[in-house]
Amino acid sequence: MTSILAFCEQRNGEFRKTAFECLGEARRIADKIGCKAVAVVIGDNISEKSRALSEHGADEIVAIDSPVFSHHSPEACAKALSDVSKSLKPKAIFLSASSIGKDIAARLGALLDSSVASDCTDILFEGKIMAKKPVYAGKAIETISFHGEPAIITMRPNVFAPINIKKDGRFESFQSSVSEHDVKSRSISTESTHGGKKDLVESDIIVSGGRGMGGPDQYKILEELADALGGVVGASRASVDSGWRPHSDQVGQTGKIVSPKLYIACGISGAIQHIVGMKDSRCIVAINKDSEAPIFKIADYGIVGDLFEIVPELTKEIKKIRGIA
């Protein structure tokens, strides 16, 4: 029986949320086609943990467990995944459009002579697999179909829902042809940049600041609001270019494309390159002193006024309902 492969990403033996998103979508599409959803896990000493993927819709779990993968290397991972693909001949391979997934997908495409649909926000099955993908930072949406199999698709994080359906999860240990010789670049270590907080693209709540913040120190009030909400702080291009915030905080066309549950834009006027980065948020709140600012046209809720009065008031009220002193 044919299959859909979901590459389930792990870091230090822990599955990323995106792993369950990929597997959930593989389950949904496999059910439409009438084929198997197969979870593929690559790493060192990951076999035991992989078995838990049966709780998230995997008919089969293929683990490639080897010390070769103790340090992440995209070349080695892509080769291992292409070995699995050549053996199972799946209809499609789903990966997360994460920093690891995007690298592997590109190399996998070259290895299998298949093209890749990147950073997709919807996957369809209408007799054949198709994917919807934002282009020009979301100013337009493409519908893509594939010539030949497998279709390689990377999925935008935080868009697809994981599922909790128990399946057989038949476990198979797969021997790939990868050796130390294939490891050409090696991940040595990581340095946390957000003080251990979530990355913007993975966060459910973002409090963002723009030119209206006036300087780097003023972001403290946004940090306080974000902390009260359990979210993280983002920034507009203007504030990143002014050196107030690091580039990793930038939301918009030359920054990150985010789709949290709640996006609070403070002192951001709403230039098109910013809007395209956050317009898919479920709920948008704008705070700006200029009632004519374009951000109010797309915000669900807004307050016209001085953000330095409004934001601390919001923080106070949120703390009250959350029971934080």
Added chain:
Amino acid sequence: MKIIVCIKRVPDTTTRVRIGADGRSIDPNVEYVINPYDEHAIEEGVRIKEKFGGDVTLVSLGPDGAKDTLRKALALGADNAIHLKADISGIHDSLSVAKALAECIKSLEHDIILFGKQAIDNDDLLVGPMVAQFLGLPSVSVVVKMDISEKKVVCRREIEGALEIVETHIPCVITTQKGLNEPRYASLKGIMEAKKKPIEERVVSMSPSKIEITRMELPPERIGGKFIGKGKADVHRIIELLKSEAKVL
């Protein structure tokens, strides 16, 4: 050091996209610029040359307009440029573009091959690592810092919520992220010299695309303004709405 920088001409970030007559691409009558991430690749290439010696060769695949883009990049300190022209028109997928670029780069001496991390038109992040795979080279994507000593290259790259430190060696492919460097502006001298620098033209045979864009559409317009309040007094109301109506608190 033989440095190759692959660049692309893309619509400016301020562009308002309209769907073209074929329903599968954008109306091409827009302002074009060098892909913003490629500016960091060019700058890094020129800095590596300034530090270690050698030369910087630009490669761009695209229509006639790519020549202007190459000329602008030559003014920033690159030495040579190759304009690749596709033998067939139409939309080329990342795979066919990567094959064409890899073929070209094979014919050139190369130690470091630089790309912007993604082109801001297709937003794919595919071509750099695909070219690396075709050339059998290591690659490091989304790099914000790189140090070269002898054959060793140590990069810091952006991953979710952290920087990953990756070690590799020359020859390799690096894709650049904003923050790697501050791209310079072209000097008058640079612009004058660029006029005399060679742009070699090569026609490349493109392999057929493995994907097809069946349609392109504008995203549904977001209509806001359910409630717009005024001043601190309305904070309470907003919180109520976020709780009861939007259900996000």
